[in-house]
Amino acid sequence: MGPQSTEVEIPRLAAAKIGNDVGLLLAKLHATGSLLNNKALADYGLRERSFSVLTLACSGLEPTQRELADFLSLDPSQVVSLVDDLEHRGLVKRAQGKQDRRAKIIVSTAEGRRIHNKARAGLEVCEQTQLAALTEDENVQLRALLKKALWG
């Protein structure tokens, strides 16, 4: 990751046609965003990934590890590490799958929900900073477009 400046810079290169390449735009926004998000989450001992897992654990949807892997575009073995970490810290628990005893469903603990609420608040501030250039409407629009692109 390159150095980040606090001031907004409009680089010379943004003029290139590449500035219309969705792939690069996503990569760049994701890269700079990740940096900020991870910084914001560090206070809670979380990173973007573990926060995502914790969020889903807190959602009441009782996701299996396989579902987490698919949804987060991770290898199943990476989910093992993430859940291990969260479990050791008492934020989530592995429970036996209901229909399928091979599967483990990930559920949050009370402490996990406590941390999650705090972290989410911090993250929302961070995200607003990140998308400060957008109006509230555009912000909503962006989310809608991303969701539609992903799931129709």
Next chain:
Amino acid sequence: MGPQSTEVEIPRLAAAKIGNDVGLLLAKLHATGSLLNNKALADYGLRERSFSVLTLACSGLEPTQRELADFLSLDPSQVVSLVDDLEHRGLVKRAQGKQDRRAKIIVSTAEGRRIHNKARAGLEVCEQTQLAALTEDENVQLRALLKKALWG
């Protein structure tokens, strides 16, 4: 990266509030997109990164390696590797900076431009597949929002 299915699936977990987290949405769209893009570019011996560098080398903007690093959110040492690779294959050249002799500006060769044109065509098809759920208007809108979020 988790396993990808060719069919479009709307996972159960998309219902979670996490589906509104811009950070995660970006991460996911970027992840699935990268996979497809890299697959599309493999025919030309390129990946998303080297394609980006090649694009900028072909842009006529004569970027320095430092500018490439900043713009692509990469460490300068990563740019060295990318340019090394492209240069060995005769697609770009390092030229001496004009005002600054420390800097090297990256320019494309004729062969580089040839490959780039082909790769770009392939990539555009790939991107359209990727954003098939969006109308043409929405597609344009998404690009505009991403650019605005990045550079105001």
Next chain:
DNA sequence: TACGGATCATTGAAAAAGTCAACGATTGTT
């Protein structure tokens, strides 16, 4: 019911990517 192929979580190893500090050459500033 029992067999066979598939899926789940897990492990561990190998490959790739990212991070970071140091260096020579060059620049701009004092």
Next chain:
DNA sequence: AACAATCGTTGACTTTTTCAATGATCCGTA
């Protein structure tokens, strides 16, 4: 002229990603 800062480069180090193998369990089928 002296000094600090910047550019590209190298090499070491850590983290992340990728992949194959394994035991347990599930499901379809004979």
